[in-house]
Each structure stands twice: as C-alpha cells, then as structure tokens.
Amino acid sequence: MEDIIAETQQEIPCRGRQISFLASILGEDDSPLPSSLFLYGHSGTGKTLVTITLLKKLGIVTSHVNCVEFYTSRVMYETILNQLSGTVPSSNNNYTSYASCDNLGDFTRHVREIAKERGDPRMAIVLERSERLRDCDANILPVLCRLQELTQDVNIVVILCSTLPVDKFRASTGFMEPIAFHFPQYTKDELVRILVTRRVTDYSEEFYTNYVNLVLSVFYHATKSLPELKHLVQLNFKVYCEPIEKGEATDTDIKKLWRNIEPHLKKAMSSVYLREVSSSQFERMQSLVSESTTSGDLPQLQPQMKLTGTTKIELPFYSKFLLISAYLASYNPARTDRRFFMKHHGKQRKTQAMIKAKERSSNQLVGPKPFPLERLMAIFYSIIEDKVSPTANVFSQISTLVTLRLVTQIGGEDQLDAPKYKCAVPLDFIRGIARTVGFDIVRYLYDYA
Known part of the structure; x- marks a missing residue:
C-alpha cells in the first residue's frame, strides 16, 4: 500500500x-x-x-x-x-x-x-x-x-x-x-509547483517558474481552477517568448518580457479560460488585434472582437443570492415586495394613474435607493430555495460584498443608527450573476413587470 x-x-x-x-x-x-x-x-x-x-x-x-x-x-x-x-x-x-x-x-x-x-x-x-x-x-x-x-x-x-x-x-x-x-483549492505555491512540473519547453525551470508566477499574479484572484490556469499558461507562453526569439531581449530581461505580454493578459482577463470563445477563436482575435494595430484599422475589427459581459469575480453561492436581493431591494419600491415575494398577495388592479406614474419614472434611470438590512434578508429568504439559518456566515458575506464594493453601506457609524445599503452593480452584471444560479431576475423587477 x-x-x-x-x-x-x-x-x-x-x-x-x-x-x-x-x-x-x-x-x-x-x-x-x-x-x-x-x-x-x-x-x-x-x-x-x-x-x-x-x-x-x-x-x-x-x-x-x-x-x-x-x-x-x-x-x-x-x-x-x-x-x-x-x-x-x-x-x-x-x-x-x-x-x-x-x-x-x-x-x-x-x-x-x-x-x-x-x-x-x-x-x-x-x-x-x-x-x-x-x-x-x-x-x-x-x-x-x-x-x-x-x-x-x-x-x-x-x-x-x-x-x-x-x-x-x-x-x-x-x-x-x-x-x-x-478537497481544498490549491494554494498559489502549489499551483506554481504543479504547473512547472508539467512544462513542455526547452527553457530552464527558473525561467518557466518566473513566467508562471507572472501569469498567476494576474489571474489567481479571478480563478483558482488548475485546468483554467494551465490552459492560460500554455496559451500565452509563446507570446511571452517572442522578444527572446526575435533577439530583442534575453531570458533575464523580465521587464521587457512583461511589457510584451501585458496587453495580451489584459485581453485574456475579459474571458478567463475562454468561457465564451474557443482557443482558436481567441488566437484569431489576438492576431487580428496585432494586425489592426499596425494597419490602423481597429474600428472595423471591433464588432468581431466584441464579447458579452462576464463576471470577473467568483462569488460563493449564498453571496450571489445576497447580491441579487440587494439589487431587487435597491430598484424595487418597498410597497411591491408583497406582490413579488409572497405567494398569497392578492390581485392588484392597475389604474390609469399607476400606469402613467410608472411611465414617468423608471427605477433603472433614477438609480439605486437605500434599504435596511431587514428588507435585504427578507428578500433573500424569499428567493432562495434552501432553508438557510441566519448564522454569522451569512452576515459575514454581506460584509464581503461591501468590501468588494458590490454593495455600498450608508450610515451605521452611530450605534443607534441602523445601517442602510445600496447595490452598486449594473443590470448586466446582476443578470450574469443570476444566470449562474438559474434565477430569472427580470421576472422580479418592477420596471419589467
């Protein structure tokens, strides 16, 4: 054994x-x-x-x-x-x-x-x-x-x-x-060790280790998945070595090598692990960008390069529903909560005055409005299917959303003054989050109801 x-x-x-x-x-x-x-x-x-x-x-x-x-x-x-x-x-x-x-x-x-x-x-x-x-x-x-x-x-x-x-x-x-x-996620040092042992190149181990550390410094906070990072390391290594193969730099000139690969890594960040395009499509886009830069014809290529919005922040399961709840609390009037989040809310007759008032002011254009913590948690427990206990783990995730600046805290500095919050992300971002958990957020928005 x-x-x-x-x-x-x-x-x-x-x-x-x-x-x-x-x-x-x-x-x-x-x-x-x-x-x-x-x-x-x-x-x-x-x-x-x-x-x-x-x-x-x-x-x-x-x-x-x-x-x-x-x-x-x-x-x-x-x-x-x-x-x-x-x-x-x-x-x-x-x-x-x-x-x-x-x-x-x-x-x-x-x-x-x-x-x-x-x-x-x-x-x-x-x-x-x-x-x-x-x-x-x-x-x-x-x-x-x-x-x-x-x-x-x-x-x-x-x-x-x-x-x-x-x-x-x-x-x-x-x-x-x-x-x-x-099975915990790999630490950064473990990822470096694994990626270096799987290298297929004639360059020295020290050179490849520096390259892997450089790539991880960009992508480690976006994804910790080994297959994704391995794919990104292999995809960009050829670009990293271009100045050496052209004789413009040596393998110890880290600054010049970084300046060469930096724009390519920024483009790859818009679609980590090419979640929306294949490897061949991404490489074709990279070549089109380099050609357009020399010819000055970039505007004609932009429609082909356009990618749909993607979430660059990996959030825990409950944090996603908390962020969705924050968006609904910010953009829905408080009087509509009973209508959207209760099963037996009764029928609501739309009067002509209500229709005209809704046409005059759109909550999406006015912007987010502050809401108390109690309303956020009430919406959260209404939209999530699982039975979640109000533990410290759930409330700590709200603090994490505030730290990430996805939710803004208003007031609450005084012990007697309860804090209020506002959602700080746009609709496209929140729809991307909702898709990952299979939640139809448009169905619960007052402006679209």
Whole structure:
C-alpha cells in the first residue's frame, strides 16, 4: 500500500493528504469497501483524478460516469452496468447493452449478477457532478448510498464527487450519511509547483517558474481552477517568448518580457479560460488585434472582437443570492415586495394613474435607493430555495460584498443608527450573476413587470 501511495503522490503532486485518506479507506486486496464516499470541493481540485487513479492502482473494477450526460435515469443505469460488466456496445453486438434497466430494483439485481459472474471482485461507481442527481427521482440518492446493503453485501462502493457540500444532498427519508471528505483549492505555491512540473519547453525551470508566477499574479484572484490556469499558461507562453526569439531581449530581461505580454493578459482577463470563445477563436482575435494595430484599422475589427459581459469575480453561492436581493431591494419600491415575494398577495388592479406614474419614472434611470438590512434578508429568504439559518456566515458575506464594493453601506457609524445599503452593480452584471444560479431576475423587477 505504501508503494501505491508514494507512486500516486508522485503522479499527482500537492494532494498527499487526500491520497493517503482515500487509500486507507479503500484498502487493498480483499478488504471490505465502505458503502459510500462523498468528495466535495471546487472544480479543478483533483477529486476525480485522485479517485480514478487510486482505484486503477488498487485493482478495483470501476465505473466512472458524469451525471451531466444523463437525461434519463435509464441511461445512467445501463451505462454503469456496461462499465462494471465490461460490455462495450458496438457494431459487432448491434450496440446492445449488458441489460435493459428501467428502475432501481432491476439495477441492484443486475449489479448482484455482475458480481457473481466476475467472481465477486471489489467494485466502485464514481459519479462525477453528482449534484445533478438531486433533480432526479427522490429515491435515487438514498439507494445509491445503500447500494452495498441492497445488493446483499456485494463489495461495492459508490463515490459521489460534487462541488456542493453534503448538506445539500440530505433527503428526508432513507438517506444514509456517506463518509465525506473535502478537497481544498490549491494554494498559489502549489499551483506554481504543479504547473512547472508539467512544462513542455526547452527553457530552464527558473525561467518557466518566473513566467508562471507572472501569469498567476494576474489571474489567481479571478480563478483558482488548475485546468483554467494551465490552459492560460500554455496559451500565452509563446507570446511571452517572442522578444527572446526575435533577439530583442534575453531570458533575464523580465521587464521587457512583461511589457510584451501585458496587453495580451489584459485581453485574456475579459474571458478567463475562454468561457465564451474557443482557443482558436481567441488566437484569431489576438492576431487580428496585432494586425489592426499596425494597419490602423481597429474600428472595423471591433464588432468581431466584441464579447458579452462576464463576471470577473467568483462569488460563493449564498453571496450571489445576497447580491441579487440587494439589487431587487435597491430598484424595487418597498410597497411591491408583497406582490413579488409572497405567494398569497392578492390581485392588484392597475389604474390609469399607476400606469402613467410608472411611465414617468423608471427605477433603472433614477438609480439605486437605500434599504435596511431587514428588507435585504427578507428578500433573500424569499428567493432562495434552501432553508438557510441566519448564522454569522451569512452576515459575514454581506460584509464581503461591501468590501468588494458590490454593495455600498450608508450610515451605521452611530450605534443607534441602523445601517442602510445600496447595490452598486449594473443590470448586466446582476443578470450574469443570476444566470449562474438559474434565477430569472427580470421576472422580479418592477420596471419589467
């Protein structure tokens, strides 16, 4: 086991504690597996990579599926059964699956049959992006967590990988708590170490380390995802080395190299990880910019280069809803809260005077209006689906929004004077935030109702 842990830690640096924990839980040879594991953390923190690598080295029969790909539960069941049994649908077998499976009862029965056919090996089901299972039937998650029990003690473990904590998965009945383990985000030093070890270049390690530190100094606050940063490092390295290849600078002339790459990094910041354009499109845009700079024809190229607005600040889940609530409190009259945020608010008749008054003054043009903290929290609890306790964690996120200058605090310096707030972001920004959490903010705005 120690050899496997050491080998895995060498392949996947900066994840030693996570590798040791999973190896000790999974064991080796014929040791019994836990019923279920829950691995959570931000995307790009190595959850799936560490898990799949360890399972292969331990010789565990593995089914690895991404829950985003399944539009019905039947597709998920049959895909898992195919991978556990080694069945590959192809033209030779007329694209036939291991078995037709429509429900959880058939699924557990087929898993038991596969275990007997293969000599009762240790098996694992890895469900990536498992938060999608919350939208499926209510009994799927409880059954998967109890799969080892329901298959009459088949030595199988279900590993759920998610970006959400386990609190978001708890069902009302039948849910057996899995063993949860957190994968934290990489620190800046860990990211530098990983990116440098994966370099593919003839330049020295010191030169490449300086380059990686330079890129991280720009993008680290925008994203800490390893795949995103790796992509940005590889994409801009050629531009960074251009002055050296042209003979205009040496590999020790950091200032000249920085001046050359600075405009390219600023353009990349407008679309981190090219979330809105592909790599080839971004490189084509870069070449068009450089050509237009020499020819003086930039205005004609601007329509092709225009990108839609994107959020450059990564916010926690509750902070996004708090910011949306702040925007609604700033731009909706207080008298309309009952209409928008209560189920049984009664019908409101629109009079001619109300219609004319609404036409005369638009809240979007007048600007944000201050609101008290109580109104903000009332709107927040109305629009969020989950039951959130009013803990210090929630109120600290309001202070974070004020620190980031997304929300402005007015007054409150006197202990007797309660503070008021105003939202400081425009509609395009807040619509981008709302899209990330699937919230239709226009439906709740007075000007558009």
